[in-house]
Amino acid sequence: MTNYGNAFANHLQDNIVAIKKAMGDSTDLVIREMTLAHTCNIGLFYLDGMADRQTIQESVIAPLLDRVDDPTVxxxxxxMSMLDASDVQSVQSMDQALDKVLSGSLLLLMEGHAHGLIVALPGWEDRSIVESKTQPVVRGPGDSFIETLRTNTTLVRRRVKDVRLRVCTITIGSESKTDVAFMYLEGVAKEDLVRDLKQRLEKARVNQVLEGEYLEEILQEKKRLTIFPLLYNTDRPDTIAAGIMExxxxxxxxxTPFVLLAPTMFVDFIQSAEDYYQPYVFSSLIRLLRYAAFAICMLAPSLYIALTTYHQDMIPTQLLLSLTAQREGVPFPAFVEALxxxxxFEILREAGLRMPRTIGQAVSIVGTIVVGQAAVEANVVSAVMVIVVSITAISSFAVPSYAMAIPCRILRYIFMGLAATMGVYGITIGILVLITHLCRLDSFGVPYMSPVSPYRKKERKDAVLRFPYRSALRKRSGAK
Amino acid sequence: MKLYRHSFVILVLVMTLILPGCWNRKELNELGVVLAAGIDTVGNQYEVSVQVVDPSAMSKQRIGDRSPVLVFSERAPTIFEALRKMTTKSSRKMYLSHLRMLIMDEATARRGIQEPLGFWFRDHEVRPDFYIAVAKGRRAKDMLELVTPTEALPAMDLYKSLEVSEKSWAPTAAVNVRELFQTMTLDGVNPVLSGLTIKGDMEVGKQLENAKQPLSFAEYQFVGIGVFREDRLIGWLGEEESKAYNYIMNRVFSTVGRVKCPGKEGDFVVEVTQANTKMNPMIKNGQPHVVLNVFVEANIGEVHCKVDLRDAQVFNAMQQAAQDSLAIILEAGVHKVQKEYGTDVYGIGEAFHRKYPKQWKEWKKSWDDMFQNDLKVEMRFDYNLRKLGKIIGPLQKESGE
Amino acid sequence: MRKMILTTRQATFWFTLHQLGSALLVIPSTLVFIAKQDAWLAVPVALAAHLLLLLLYFRIANRLNGQTFHEHVVSILGKWGGGLCLVVFVMAYPFLTFTLVIRDLGDFLTGVMMPETPSEAIYLLMLAAVWYVVHGGVRTIGRTVELLFFAFLFLFVLLTVSLIPSMNMDYILPLFENGPKPIFLASISLFAFPYFESVLFLFLASHMQYIQQWKTVVVRSALLSGGMFFLVVFVVIGVISQGVVADVAYPSFFVVRTISIGGFFERFEVIVAVLWYITIFFRLSLLLYVSSYALAGIFRLKDWRSLLIPLCTLGFFIAPLTWPNTSVQMQSIRAWPYYTVLFGVLFPMVIWLIGSFRGNHGKK
Amino acid sequence: MTIVAMIVALSGALLEYRRLVQNKSYRDIIMSVCLLASGLLLGILQMLKVKLPSLMGGITTAFEPFSKMVESWFS
Incomplete structure (x- = not known):
């Protein structure tokens, strides 16, 4: 705990001094002293920008000045009767009071009282609700989460109008004091799962929590080393609502506008919210396409290496000849070329992401078209290699979840190495190990690869394919 | 601890990756892709020639005057040695997986093909999907050196030509290595191979000039079928006899046949659209007897005589004529193979083996002799002429007599 | 109710892949060499014999009562006798098979795929993968096999279907050319390898919920793998005729090399190899698991996982010693069935006999 | 390659032993060391090009009579 005093003093001035000391004379701390009914001194404390000035004026200052006429009030x-604000609470300790002030409330202290009132009037600048940036859909709801916790819980609650919906909040991070809210359906979600999650977060000793990833790493099970995301994150309220109902x-x-879902399975990352808003035949096919894209993203360069350096006999003759012709004069082995x-491409992609948006596009054009073309012209790489790399890159965008595209990109390099040493045998072994690894993973007690393995008949209907709603109620793992 | 164990797995991976490197790696530009190979017998040695693609000549910015293929040849007592010796002449390793054609000269074929072919079965690189042919009257090496006009790569030209001609012109036999392997391992059938020769001026044919004008100086041609006993070439079948072979082996997909017009001057041509032969072995009086049921469907493709095709009787007569002429061809073919060469390339022995396994055991030893002397071949035809094409009568109307 | 580790589904798939294992690639040649074009008939015969043998195993399984098989053996033969028998059994059967399979894999890869690669590198990579999956325990293996079985099935069906157009039924004829004797002789090879190895499933019986489940699993996997063997042998003979099958080392690999459908659907024999790697992977995992699990049980170790690395190492170094050249291997294939009779038939028979003697004795 | 395998096996085993020592499973360690040592010994012998007998060769010679016998029944 920090060193500011714990209890309020009786004197208002003492309190003012104490608060000023605790906050270190921050310039955004507003202390408004007022005298009501000529004798009654009160002090209002709030952080400029965090609390809404206009509302303070309308619902606190104006009513107090108008209504208080008894100095002994x-x-x-x-x-109980003087303030127009909706959320007013009594507060006893200064710690609590300051915490509230820091999150945008107004503190009211009165001469002669060793406690105060907290009026919740948060009013900082918000981003408005816009379309999801990471997972936009063609058809389906367009809203997405924003940075404000309350707005986010509202977005979810609007979709799950059930009394069993629980929202419980804990604060973690000794410095950032971030509110973290759990939302679940009581009786549908496993109780020990909720308890487990809360315990783990409460036990965690962290200074700051700025984004869900902090939590993700805290919650990661037993230090198990994996590059796969064990928690699903999205900024789409509909996905989260569906998850809660499951x-x-x-x-x-x-x-942060990104909300986590636990437990998570591998299939979640291949699913998109839109699958549920399109006819099921189409959605199922699209999902298969995504699995293919996932595989291509991971394996295309390694297969190219394996085929051209180990299994030339697998390439049809005509194709082999044109490949050979293209590779004439390319100085590097296929592996180095691919690498x-x-x-x-990874550099280009990273540069394109971090660049100011307006320049980003230019970079990608210069990078992909100009560099690619020039590299082929200059005989540094073969044209097919450029095609392979482009296909890989495009496929990585077809995986709906960015979180799943990351391991895919890492594994691509491992597979390339395996292909360069052992050809298809190496790739097969790599896939076997990869699948074993995936099967060893658990996300909060739920096997990562379920419902495919271990096979669950009911849940399978929304795993790889999407069955029609009448046959598949969207119920998955947590539901028991 | 989990971390350690996982890092152990990664360690294993990294070690296997980095330490020993890539043993079996062959970069594409280190390979000489062999598309065709030829085997000649020179004295006691084999002369092995390979036709290798020159990849730079295949690329888009090809340098005009270079030949798209190179031919290397080397002599050694065995095939493998010869192939390996070639590395002294070429910077690239000969890569055999894409072999399309294997050509042997007649001398080799007559000496026995088992020995020179053994390597092509054993080597792990060679795939069992190339065609084999015998160079008739030419050296195999010459066949590889010929510059072909239709395709830049002579081997591909040969390969495709063989495939197409087998599909639409019966007197060739596209025998790939698998079929050859099968016929060589079975008792009751002997192998055949297609014959291949070059017509024209070979000296010019070897130069790029050959492909530079519409009419080539020299061109290859598939001619007839070579008949083997065990693994030795013993003779050739002419065009008609080869056709008979293909009819009997049920390998006619489509072909054309010229038939004399019944009762008139001139010929007409039928296009066979469907041909199906069933071999029905039986034992009559303790002697082998085989019935060939030939079913043919054909259309009229060309008419050189003055007939009225609207007349069903005429049409039937033509059908009969077509059937008769086919019967003559088949009988001549069978006769030549049976009596002259006495080697069962039709697999009639296998047919007996399948139907009368017990009897076959007795006959197996002396089958070649029985085939030549005791076997009776009976043919039954079911010949159907169906359509006339776009026009009905011959263009020339019958002048009023 | 016992703790369920393997579901029926997982166990069925695992056992099936184990049985297909290395046999998928090698067995057609062996069978056809003996029984010519009738080899495909040897498969149902072997399967029938196997189902009969299973009755014996079921008898033993009934006696387990929640014990593991090695506990059962120890309880019958005594602590020292049982222990000794089991150690010999494990080292001479599942573990030896383990090394043979590794060797098979190396021979295949260096023989037809990558001749210049040292076998050691191949062993190392495969053993690392097998170690990883076995280290995860039965649960992980079960899940992995559940997932990969579909990949396997897909590839298998793809191959068989693409082979069917090139089949020539004439090659199957004549039936019973040499009478039934060669068929029986050939079926012995298949019966012994891989079906005697079903005795190893006894070690896994305690991982299933009910013994009844275990029985259905064993029968089902036998039928499944038997069906696949049948299909493979049948198709392979039909496509390339018995003479060729007997003469090539890996017929199911060779046969795919000859396929060309429409001029573009060709040159995919690597799929057979991949198929085979998958089955080998699970075969090795079962053999390694049984070896280390049983050994750990006999020596009353706390964690069977501690034996994985030593066993893998031992396997790695024994593999080059199994046979010096291919001829010895060919020869050993013929003697192998009679060696495995010791473990597949005699050993369980003895256990059963002594067990029933003791059981009756106790009742009286 | 053999050396690589040995290093991998040894390092893996050592990591394993750290855990086993923590769990006080000394019995496991003894077993494991015995097996590992015999494995490594074989490896060293192979590296020294010592001629070792082939396993299957032995089995073949021992069981050849049986196979001959059965084959004679069926032919």
């Missing part, structure tokens, strides 16, 4: 009376727990972090191009 008590804080309780003020709380019996999962949503973890909302204040200050070079893939890395170039």
């Amino acid at each position: 008590s804080l309780d009376v003020i709380r 019996g999962r727990v949503a973890i909302l972090t204040d200050g 070079l191009m893939e890395t170039t």
Whole structure:
């Protein structure tokens, strides 16, 4: 705990001094002293920008000035009858009071009272609700989460109008004091799962929580080393609402539009919200396409290496001849060539992401078209290699979840290495190990690869394919 | 601890990756892709020639005057040695997986093909899907050196030509290595191979000039079928006899046949659209007897005589004529193979083996002799002429007599 | 109710892949060499014999009562006798098979795919993968097999279907050319390898919920793998005729090399190889698991996982010693069935006999 | 390659032993060391090009009579 005093003093001035000291004379701290009914001194404390000035004026200052005419008025009376604000609470300790002030509330202290009132009037600048940036859909709801926790819980609650919906909030991070809210359906979500999650987060000793990833790493099970995401994150409220109704727990972090879902399975990352808004035949096919894209993204360069350096006999003769012709004069082995191009592409991609948006496009054009073309012309790489790299890159965008595209990109390099040493045998072994690894993973007690393995008949209907709604109620793992 | 164990797995991977490198790696530009190979017998040695693609000549910005293929040849007592010796002449390793054609000269074929072919079965690189042919009257090496006009790569030209001609012109036999392997391992059938020769001026044919004008100086041609006993070439079948072979082996997909017009001057041509032969072995009086049921469907393709095709009787007569002429061809073919060469390339022995396994055991030893002397071949035809094409009568109307 | 580790489904798939294992590639040649074009008939014969043998195993399984098989053996033969028998059994059968399979894999890869690669590298990579999956325990293996079985099935069906157009029924004829004797002789090879190895499933019986489940699993997997063997042998003979099958080392691999459908659907024999790697992977995992699990049980170790690395190492170094050249291997294939009779038939028979003697004795 | 395999096996085993020592499973360690040592010994012998007998060769010679016998029944 920090060193500011714990209890309020009786004197208002003492309190003012104490608060000023605790906050270190921050310039955004507003202290408004007022005298009501000529004798009654009160002090209002709030952080400029965090609390809404206009509302303070309208619902606190104006009513107090108008209504208080008895100098002996008590804080309780003020709380009960004088203020126009909706959320007013009494506060006893200064710690609590300051925490509230820091999150945008107004503190009201009165001379002669060793406690205060907290009026919740948060009013900082918000981003408005816009379309999801990471997972936009053609058909389906367009809203997405924003940085404010309350707005986010509202977005979810609007979709799950059930009394069993629980929202419980804990604060973690000794410095950031971030509110983290759990949302789940009581009786649908497994109780021990909720308890487990809460315990783990409460036990965690962290200074700051700025985004869900902090939590993700805290919650990661038993230090198990994996590059696969064990928690699903999205900024789409509909996905989260669906998850909650399936019996999962949503973890909302204040200050980030990304919400986590636990437990998570591999199939979640291949599914998109839109699958549920399109006819099921189409959705199922699209899902298969995504699995293919996932595989291509991971394996295309390694297969190219394996085929051209080990299994030339698998390439049809005509194709082999044109490949050979293209590779004439290319100075590098296929593996180095692939490594070079893939890395170039990763750099381009990273540069394109971090660049100011307006320049980003230029970079990608210069990078892909000009560099690619020139590299082929200059005989540094073969044209097919450029095609392979492009296909890989495009496929990586077809995986709906960015979180799943990341391991895919890492594994691509491992597979390239395996292909360069052992050809298809190496790739097969790599796939076997990869699948074993996936099968060893658990996400909060739910096997990562379920419902495919272990096979669950009911849940299978929404795993790889999407069955029609009449046959598949969207119920998945957590539901028990 | 989990971390350690996982890092152990990664360690294993990394070690296997980095330490020993890539043993079996062959970059594409280190390979000489062999599309065709030829085997000649020179004295006691084999002369092996390979036709290798020159990849730079295949690329888009090809340098005009270079030949798209190169031919290397080397002499050694065995095939493998010869192939390996070639590395002294070429910077690239000969890559055999894409072999399309294997050509042997007649001398080799007559000496026995088992020995020179053994390598092509054993080597792991060679795939069992190339065609084999015998160079008739030419050296195999010459066949590889010929510059072909239709396709830049002579081997591909040969390969495709063989495939197409087998599909639409019966007197060739596209025998790939698998079929050859099968016929060589079975008792009751002997192998055949297609014959291949070059017509024209070979000296010019070897130069790029050959492909530079519409009419080539020299061109290859598939001619007839070579008949083997065990693994030795013993003779050739002419065009008609080869056709008979294909009819009997049920390998006619489509072909054309010229038939004399019944009762008139001139010929007409039928296009066979469907041909199906069933071999029905039986034992009559303790002697082998085989019935060939030939079913043919054909259309009229060309008419050189003055007939009225609207007349069903005429049409029937033509059908009969077509059937008769086919019967003559088949009988001549069978006769030549049976009596002259006495080697069962039709697999009639196998047919007996399948139907009368017990009897076959007795006959197996002396089958070649029985085939030549005791076997009776009976043919039954079911010949159907169906359509006339776009026009009905011959263009020339019958002038009023 | 016992703790369920393997579901029926997982166990069925695992056992099936184990049985297909290395046999998928090698067995057609062996069978056809003996029984010529009738080899496909040897498969149902072997399967029938296997189902009969299973009755014996079921008898033993009934006696387990929640014990593991090695506990059962120890309880019958005594602590020292049983222990000794089991150690010999494990080292001479599942573990030896383990090394043979590794060797098979190396021979295949260096023989037809990558001749210049040292076998050691191939062993190392495969053993690392097998170690990883076995280290995850039965649960992980079960899940992995559940997932990969579909990949396997897909590839298998793809191959068989693409082979069917090139089949020539004439090659199957004549039936019973040499009478039934060669068929029986050939079926012995298949019966012994891989079906005697079903005795190893006894070690896994305690991982299933009910013994009844285990029985259905064993029967089902036998039928499944038997069906696949049948299909493979039948199709392979039909496509390339018995003479060729007997003469090539890996017929199911060779046969795919000859396929060309429409001029573009060709040159995919690597699929057979991939198929085979998958089955080998699970075969090795079962053999390694049984070896280490049983050994750990006999020596009363706390964790069977501690034996994985030593066993893998031992396997790695024994593999080059199994046979010096291919001829010895060919020869050993013929003697192998009679060696495995010791473990597949005699050993369980003895256990059963002594067990029933003791059981009756106790009742009286 | 053999050396690589040995290093991998040894390092893996050592990591394993750290855990086993923590769990006080000394019995496991003894077993494991015995097996590992025999494995490594074989490896060293192979590296020294010592001629070792082939396993299957032995089995073949021992069981050849049986196979001959059965084959004679069926032919």
